[in-house]
Amino acid sequence: xxxxxxxxxxxxxxxxxxxxxxxxxxxxxxxxxxxxxxxxxxxxxxxx
Amino acid sequence: xxxxxxxxxxxxxxxxxxxxxxxxxxxxxxxxxxxxxxxxxxxxxxxxxxxxxxxxxxxxxxxxxxxxxxxxxxxxxxxxxxxxxxxxxxxxxxxxxxxxxxxxxxxxxxxxxxxxxxxxxxxxxxxxxxxxxxxxxxxxxxxxxxxxxxxxxxxxxxxx
Numbered sequence: 001x002x003x004x005x006x007x008x009x010x011x012x013x014x015x016x017x018x019x020x021x022x023x024x025x026x027x028x029x030x031x032x033x034x035x036x037x038x039x040x041x042x043x044x045x046x047x048x
Numbered sequence: 049x050x051x052x053x054x055x056x057x058x059x060x061x062x063x064x065x066x067x068x069x070x071x072x073x074x075x076x077x078x079x080x081x082x083x084x085x086x087x088x089x090x091x092x093x094x095x096x097x098x099x100x101x102x103x104x105x106x107x108x109x110x111x112x113x114x115x116x117x118x119x120x121x122x123x124x125x126x127x128x129x130x131x132x133x134x135x136x137x138x139x140x141x142x143x144x145x146x147x148x149x150x151x152x153x154x155x156x157x158x159x160x161x162x163x164x165x166x167x168x169x170x171x172x173x174x175x176x177x178x179x180x181x182x183x184x185x186x187x188x189x190x191x192x193x194x195x196x197x198x199x200x201x202x203x204x205x206x207x208x
Contacts, residue, residue, distance in 0.1 A: 003058075003103070006065045010072070014165075018158040025155060 056177035063129045063176070064169050066103035070096030071137055072161065076152065085148045089138045096137075100130040104189060125188040132175050133168040140164035 074095040078088025101122050108118035140163060141147050147160030 003062045003065050006069070006103075007061055010065065010068045013072070014158055014162050017152070018155055018162075021153045021155045021158055024153040 052180055053177065056173060056180050059176045059180065060129070060169055060173045062103070063100060063126055063172060064133060064165065066100030066126075067096040067130055067133045067137065067168065068165050069103075070094075070099035071134070071165070073099070075141070075157075075161065079148075079150070079152055079157065085142065088148065089142070092138065093134050096134050097130055100126055108189070121188055124184070128179070129172050129176055133172045136171040137164045137168040140167045 071092045074092025075088060077083075078091050083091070101119070104122040104126050105115070105118045108121060109115055113121070141160050144156070144160040144163065146154075146156050147164075150157040150160070
């Protein structure tokens, strides 16, 4: 395997690690979706 | 880019590839096992030298040079370059806030690693350029390949 191929593999590995770690961070934050209404909170209002 | 700068860039990339393999392996192991910063750096340092030497020695051995003869050429050619890279790399990782303590699932670790390796390339390039001008450094490796009648193959397989 030549050096350029190895260097490209290392760059790919680092980028892959970055992508996976960013995805994990986003997952951990539990951010709501940027669109849609899947997380609508329903509250009840007491009636006097 | 003139021929010597191109040769120095290739030599630096060659060194950096070996260093990066060892450095990444060392930091991954150290971070995954929760080792202290000092132990992690020591591990990364050792593995970087191991991988760096291996990556340069194997082509020489394949070209027909004896193992210890190849190793002595590589020691003379690569040691200073790997040392500069490792010092820069680990220093940058240590200086970036939280990079050494960041887990593998923390983007700071990966961004820090990219910055550190890029800085290592920038730091080692002038040294390799100087050594090539003086007929030392990777010029020694090239000479060894030429003596083995393998220069063309080396140029084709190692990016020199």
